[in-house]
Amino acid sequence: MECDRHLLMKEYVKMMTDMIVLCVTLALSLFFWVVSLVISSYYGSLQPVSPWRWLFSILIPLVLTARALKRRSLDRTGALAALLVGFVLTMANLSFFSSLMAFFITSSKLTRWGGAKKRKMDAEYKEGGQRNWVQVFCNGGVPTELALLYMIEVGPGEIPVDFGKQYSASWMCLSLVGALACSAGDTWAAEVGPVLSQSQPRLITTWKEVPAGTNGGVTLVGLIASLLGGLTVGVAFFVTQLLTVSDLHMANPQWPIMVYGGVAGLLGSMVDSFLGAHMQYSGFDASIGKVVSHESATTRRICGKAILDNNAVNLFSSVLVALLLPGLAWGLWPQSE
Template sequence: MRRGAAGRDGGSAGGPREQVFSFWIPMTYCEEDFFKEYLKMMANIIVLNALICISLVFWIVSMTASTYYGTLRPISPWRWLFSILIPLTIATQGFKKKSLDHSGALGGLVVGFILTVANYSFFTSLFVFFVTSSKLTKWKKDIKKQIDSEYKEGGQRNWLQVLCNGGVPTELAILYMIENGPGEIPIDFSKQYTASWMCLSLLGALACSAGDTWASEIGSVMSKSKPRLITTWEKVPVGTNGAITFVGLLSSLLGGMVVGIAYFITQLIFVTDLEVSAPQWPIIVFGAAAGLLGSIVDSYLGATMQYSGFDQNIGMVVNHQTKDSKHISGKPILDNNAVNLFSSIIIALVFPEGLGRSFNLADWCNLGQACCTDLRTQGRV
């Protein structure tokens, strides 16, 4: 009987079963793994219930404000829940994959929440920008480590980088909600000028950031030709602020276009009165143009107001002056974050007034098509 008991407890019949102490409960390693998974599942359930409660509280507040003021539209509890849950999930995944650090994840959560509540088209544009930028940052990272003196594994963007890339869209989203209230609208300058201007301004800021990121991450490793400084057109080392290549410019155009496509598709899904509004396809053209010109503005600011020098010891371009660095271009006025911020501000302010008229041009195109159709039916063409 004693041998049998010994065999069950730890003898050769059952093999050794080591016990560990997890919290206050003695258990095997297998049981501990199960216990950890159980705790993780319960934590997720608790977080989800908390988010549902928070979204209901926000909904009650919006209903109360709507009843009190009379002119405000209440926000549905599902919109509140989506606006909290999805940005939280994305920020958590970004932190786990080292695309964001602690402060960056918190800042991204705030930016994502505000943009999602305001307009789902804002959210999808931000989402596409963040995902593509994070993927491209990790793409060919071994090469980038050799040419970028400030390269970080995965990107690890902090709150300041999130603010400089997402601060302008966040402010515009808040102004949009004050002007129009939360919800999706067709971009139509003839009917809703101010709200349409804000939508294009926000899209331009995100497309500008996407274009600059795509140009930096793709152009630096894919271009076969040496980059040229945008101000003097001289050949400079890879990594110089303000240097451009054809591959980089093309990448910036594609980056802005992808953000514009995301906005356009969301418009098709969620906007209900598109048939009586201006055509929305110029959004894609606008995004591409904002990405390209935003990258050019960023390069010009970087070439003139951001220091670039070649450090002989490490064999790389540096953004700050050292005793072993040889000056290439720019003055130490702005850093990279400030350049990104000013670029997005310039595009957000200037672009909607200029290219925003393309929506009116689209109306002229439709009018021309209608005239041609009438002429054909009359046998004149």
């Protein structure tokens, strides 16, 4: 009887908490809407943002972040950082939001997959891959900055990628997709390669065989996985464009964004491996039989120098892909007739 009463009270508290969260987000969305109305009337050229967009941009990232925190995909600092990243990307463009979700959800699931095998190879393996704020910002910081620039350029809303009509905004869209695809490609390669690959990794700079877990080591399975990870981000962006942009038929073809995502995922993974091979220390520790990222008396150096850690390498890779790849896509993007 006491147990039933305790469960009933627990369900009641959960229901009341959900109601309070919903009421607070409704109040916030209405408050932000009123503020946007005042600002738009003052400046004249700005369009007020719908209260429903405010509500969606606050509520959905909040629900997803709370779920990730409960499943231990994020720690508390990571949850706060993810909430900020999710809010900015959702407010800016729903295609940004769907691309972010494609990266985060698939990466979180793949991180948990094959944990027993990864634990044997990775000395720093964490159950569930719980990410902190540094890891969130190293993967989501560049997309967040691009989303803010996008809102300054065209305001919140969905537009087709069309260099002829919206040059700067289209560039920002491709840069953002490239950064997320780069992060997805690297994560997919790191999580899928060690589990499925039947061959030893090869160092990307010398092509010599190295132990699994070596920074800069690549496998064919890992490279294919990175291509698929980037492709997933591109598909999410493209499908959302189809669902949300009303005048898509008047713009340039949008399907190349899927190919672009795949190329960004593959290229980003290779850039990450190249930087890792040079700027991350990898050594084999005989005492534990695993590759480690620090020197010790029992460690034999494999490659790299202790200049950057994994988070910094991820950040530099996404920055390089975001800056360089849109310029190549601009010249190859098909034009509407």
